[in-house]
Amino acid sequence: MTIQKVGVVGCGLMGSGIAQTAAQSGFDVVVTEVSQELLDRGVKKIHDAWAMMQSKGKLTAEQVEANKARLHPTLEMQDFADRDIVVEVIIEQKEPKLALFRQLDAIVQPDALLVSNTSSLPITEMAAVTRRRDKVAGLHFFNPVPVMKLVEIVRTVETSDETVAELRAFTQAMGKTPIIAKDTAGFVVNFLLIPYLLSAIRMYENGVATMEDIDTAMQLGTNYPMGPFTLLDYVGLDTTLYAAEVIYAENPDPAYAPPPLLRRMVTLGRLGRKTGKGFYDYSEKK
Numbered sequence: 001m002t003i004q005k006v007g008v009v010g011c012g013l014m015g016s017g018i019a020q021t022a023a024q025s026g027f028d029v030v031v032t033e034v035s036q037e038l039l040d041r042g043v044k045k046i047h048d049a050w051a052m053m054q055s056k057g058k059l060t061a062e063q064v065e066a067n068k069a070r071l072h073p074t075l076e077m078q079d080f081a082d083r084d085i086v087v088e089v090i091i092e093q094k095e096p097k098l099a100l101f102r103q104l105d106a107i108v109q110p111d112a113l114l115v116s117n118t119s120s121l122p123i124t125e126m127a128a129v130t131r132r133r134d135k136v137a138g139l140h141f142f143n144p145v146p147v148m149k150l151v152e153i154v155r156t157v158e159t160s161d162e163t164v165a166e167l168r169a170f171t172q173a174m175g176k177t178p179i180i181a182k183d184t185a186g187f188v189v190n191f192l193l194i195p196y197l198l199s200a201i202r203m204y205e206n207g208v209a210t211m212e213d214i215d216t217a218m219q220l221g222t223n224y225p226m227g228p229f230t231l232l233d234y235v236g237l238d239t240t241l242y243a244a245e246v247i248y249a250e251n252p253d254p255a256y257a258p259p260p261l262l263r264r265m266v267t268l269g270r271l272g273r274k275t276g277k278g279f280y281d282y283s284e285k286k
Contacts, residue, residue, distance in 0.1 A: 003113070003170045004028060007080040009100060010089035011042025011073070014117055017145025018087055020046040023070045024059075024146075025174040030072045030079050043073050049146065077107055085113040085170065087139060092242055094121055098129050105130040113163055115139035119190055119239070120246040123183045124156045134160040137167060140187060141176075143235070151176045156183045185250035186243065194244050195255040198262070200228035205261050211279055229279040233272035237279075241266050 008019045008031040019031040023046075033039035050067055053059040059067075072079070080086055086104055090096055097116060104114055113135045116126055127136035138154025151171045155164055164180065171178040181187040186194060200214055209217070215227020232240055241258050248256040265271075265278070272278030 003084040003166060005082060005084045006030070007083035007086035007108070008032075008089060009080075009086060009104070010117075011039055012089070014141060014143060014145060015087075015089035016042040016045045017143070018089060018117065018141055019071060020049055021146050021174050024050070024063075024067045026070070027173075028070050028072070030074055030083060032074050032077065032079075036075060039073050039075065043071070046071065077103060080104065081107050081109065083108055083112055085115065085166075087115050087117055088126075089117045092118060092121065092239065094125065097121065097126055101126045101136070102129045105132060111135070113137070113166060115167065117141055120186055120243040122185070123154050123159075127156050127158060133158040135163050137163055138181075138183065138187070139167060139171070140189075142189070149175070149177045150189070151178045152181050152187050152189065153178050154181050154183050154187055185247040190243050191247065194240070194247055195253075197228050197232055197240055198244060198255065198257070198259055201232075201259045201262055204229075205259055233278035233280055233282070235272070236274055237262060237271045238266050 004027065006022045006027045006029045008015050008022070008029060011019060011031050011033045015031065019029050023029045031039075031042070033042060047068065050059060050064045054061060054064050086108055088097060088100055090100060097118065101114060108114065110132065114130060114132065115137050116123060117140055118138060119140055123136065123138040127133040130136055133156070136156065137159045138152065140152035140154060142148035142150050153164060153167045153171070168178050179188060185191070203209060203214060204211055211229045215229050218224045218227045226234070241262055244256055244258045248258070269275055270277050273282050276283045
């Protein structure tokens with residue numbers, strides 16, 4: 001494997017998890033954000049995670065310091081010039097991602113890989129704005145990144161076998177299990193997961209059962225770790241809505257059409273755990 005120097009653009013929930021996992025797996029990591037405040041917040045989240053791991057005996061003090069030494073926060077995009085791979089983990093909107101890929105293509109060394117952590121947007125469109133289409137792919141991690149073992153490697157029609165092999169080795173070095181998916185809306189997991197979540201919302205809308213009973217049914221009846229409404233709140237209702245819209249645009253199957261209730265809740269800002277209220281209430285005063 002030739003990947004040694006990793007770049008992560010975005011240090012929010014997913015970006016900080018990717019940067020943390022890469023650094024503690026022995027990779028030299030540069031990570032950035034759009035402001036010093038957001039960057040400091042993301043780095044603190046990583047340092048706090050390592051402190052917790054140390055308190056539980058999963059890391060020694062020496063390992064924590066070595067991890068910190070491999071993590072380099074920056075606000076300068078030029079600091080990505082020597083990276084072997086750059087992982088894009090910014091807002092889940094097409095235009096900002098395309099602009100970033102154009103920028104990275106001009107900065108990063110010619111042999112470097114450019115990958116996106118998008119859960120549903122077309123990788124092909126990101127590759128098309130670069131001069132290294134064979135070195136562009138999707139690398140979809142799952143939340144929380146340090147815990148979840150799966151990574152979807154998404155290849156376009158121009159992604160080379162060498163790039164896929166590099167990404168497979170890279171993710172395995174981070175303790176992940178990679179699968180390969182074609183560049184189609186939703187890839188593997190969301191293509192199967194989204195209609196399940198939307199069906200649960202429709203059942204609730206139609207009065208088939210309460211949210212609590214639907215969650216209990218899926219937990220105890222299928223041995224899922226959490227029910228669909230708990231999962232929706234965890235993933236984010238806005239994220240679910242956006243993924244559903246992207247998949248439905250490519251596959252106009254009614255199963256992928258967002259239910260009215262989901263749209264209304266997103267409009268009201270009830271997005272799940274991250275806002276304190278989604279299908280369930282996570283505020284201090286229930």
